Amino acid sequence: MHSPSPKAAESSASRIPEIRVPGTLTLIGLVAGLVLGLVLAGNPMAVPILEVAGPIGSLWLQGLQMTILPLVAGLLFTGIVETIAVASAGAMARRTLGTIIGFLALSATLGAVLMPILLKFFPIPAGVQFAHPEDPGKVPGIADFLSSLMPENVISAAAADAMLPVIVFVALFAIASTRLADEPRRLLAVLFEGLAGAMMVVIGWVLRLAPIGVFALGFGLGVRSGGAALGALAHYIILVVTVGSVMMIAGYLIAVFAGRRSLPAFAVAILPAQIVAISTQSSIATVPAMLASSRKLGVSATTAEFVLPLAVTLFRATGPAMNMAVAVYAAKLAGVELTGGALVAGALVAFATTFGAVSLPGTISFVSSIGPIAAAMGVPLWPLGVLVAVEVLPDLMRTVGNVTMDVALTTAVDSSVDADREEAETLH
Numbered sequence: 452m453h454s455p456s457p458k459a460a461e462s463s464a465s466r467i468p469e470i471r472v473p474g475t476l477t478l479i480g481l482v483a484g485l486v487l488g489l490v491l492a493g494n495p496m497a498v499p500i501l502e503v504a505g506p507i508g509s510l511w512l513q514g515l516q517m518t519i520l521p522l523v524a525g526l527l528f529t530g531i532v533e534t535i536a537v538a539s540a541g542a543m544a545r546r547t548l549g550t551i552i553g554f555l556a557l558s559a560t561l562g563a564v565l566m567p568i569l570l571k572f573f574p575i576p577a578g579v580q581f582a583h584p585e586d587p588g589k590v591p592g593i594a595d596f597l598s599s600l601m602p603e604n605v606i607s608a609a610a611a612d613a614m615l616p617v618i619v620f621v622a623l624f625a626i627a628s629t630r631l632a633d634e635p636r637r638l639l640a641v642l643f644e645g646l647a648g649a650m651m652v653v654i655g656w657v658l659r660l661a662p663i664g665v666f667a668l669g670f671g672l673g674v675r676s677g678g679a680a681l682g683a684l685a686h687y688i689i690l691v692v693t694v695g696s697v698m699m700i701a702g703y704l705i706a707v708f709a710g711r712r713s714l715p716a717f718a719v720a721i722l723p724a725q726i727v728a729i730s731t732q733s734s735i736a737t738v739p740a741m742l743a744s745s746r747k748l749g750v751s752a753t754t755a756e757f758v759l760p761l762a763v764t765l766f767r768a769t770g771p772a773m774n775m776a777v778a779v780y781a782a783k784l785a786g787v788e789l790t791g792g793a794l795v796a797g798a799l800v801a802f803a804t805t806f807g808a809v810s811l812p813g814t815i816s817f818v819s820s821i822g823p824i825a826a827a828m829g830v831p832l833w834p835l836g837v838l839v840a841v842e843v844l845p846d847l848m849r850t851v852g853n854v855t856m857d858v859a860l861t862t863a864v865d866s867s868v869d870a871d872r873e874e875a876e877t878l879h
Contacts, residue, residue, distance in 0.1 A: 480662035481669045481840035488673020504667035511664025514657040519822040525647025530806035531625035551766045559802040562775025563794045576682040614826040665840045694776040695769045699852035702859035710862025720747040728854040754865040768856035771801040778824040781834040797828040
């Protein structure tokens with residue numbers, strides 16, 4: 452079996468134009484806005500500044516929101532087509548893909564279950580107030596969720612920002628396109644790749660203004676909430692990182708029980724790759740270190756060189772769990788009470804959109820991944836405008852957790868291949 456080189460992991464990302472995001476300036480803008488808001492809280496001078504800052508923050512958020520639907524359509528279509536192509540590459544590919552799909556579904560479920568529990572026992576600090584004119588609308592229940600799965604008119608659903616039925620339609624459209632002849636299938640793939648790439652460029656433009664938009668949002672939050680706003684951001688980071696940590700711990704369990712490696716051996720072998728992940732904040736850049744970790748664990752070169760690039764491309768294990776956690780936290784900040792139907796809808800979208808995710812700066816993947824989940828659950832987008840400024844810290848957990856799970860998955864696949872070989876030799 453031909454084993455792709457680690458460079459194959461860059462295929463999906465290589466079509467996306469390079470985007471530079473002022474992450475440090477965005478964080479500085481948030482801090483400056485919060486501090487100024489704290490200083491002027493209760494002062495009449497804050498009123499005219501709020502009258503200007505409020506519309507600026509809203510305009511910036513609208514700029515982000517307008518890109519979400521076409522971006523998700525482009526990325527999801529491309530991701531599903533590539534996933535189906537991988538499934539036809541052989542038995543090892545199908546085994547790996549099946550395991551990936553199972554754990555991504557588990558990750559989405561974990562986020563939908565764990566984050567509400569954490570918020571119940573560790574609620575958001577009292578006194579945090581977001582004031583925004585946007586009406587979150589009716590939160591979907593179970594009946595609403597079931598009836599929304601198939602849109603009567605996909606154009607009307609898109610116009611109403613009904614994310615879940617649009618995602619169902621795009622997924623079916625992508626699957627159907629794989630049954631076409633080569634030429635029309637290729638043309639559709641190029642069209643959706645171009646759509647996703649163009650939307651990424653637009654998001655890059657909008658995010659260049661993030662320091663201004665986040666400053667405006669942070670100022671309003673500081674004026675209304677005072678010191679509680681800082682406590683809420685720290686509380687948010689801790690809870691979201693906790694959810695990601697649970698998924699990372701699952702990687703150790705996979706390596707022990709499915710990969711049949713000892714816990715100390717796996718912990719020692721994976722540590723260098725985790726250090727590289729922290730320093731680079733990129734799973735792709737960590738592929739060589741992950742290959743080295745796999746060799747230390749006795750994984751065959753054939754398995755490691757096939758599974759790791761595939762895992763880096765498709766298996767963002769912490770993504771569904773942490774994205775759901777962020778969306779649930781945003782709902783709490785916005786005062787939206789989530790029903791069971793809303794959580795199910797969010798988990799499905801978190802699972803589906805993972806296949807269209809690409810390796811990009813944290814602020815961009817934050818918007819493109821969590822925006823659709825929030826929309827599916829009836830959660831307004833504006834709390835994300837503040838939370839995106841501190842994404843750099845949870846993003847470290849995302850990368851380390853994904854790298855850990857990628858190597859654990861590789862050991863599990865290698866173990867299953869060895870088991871199949873032993874069984875065949877026994878039968879022979």
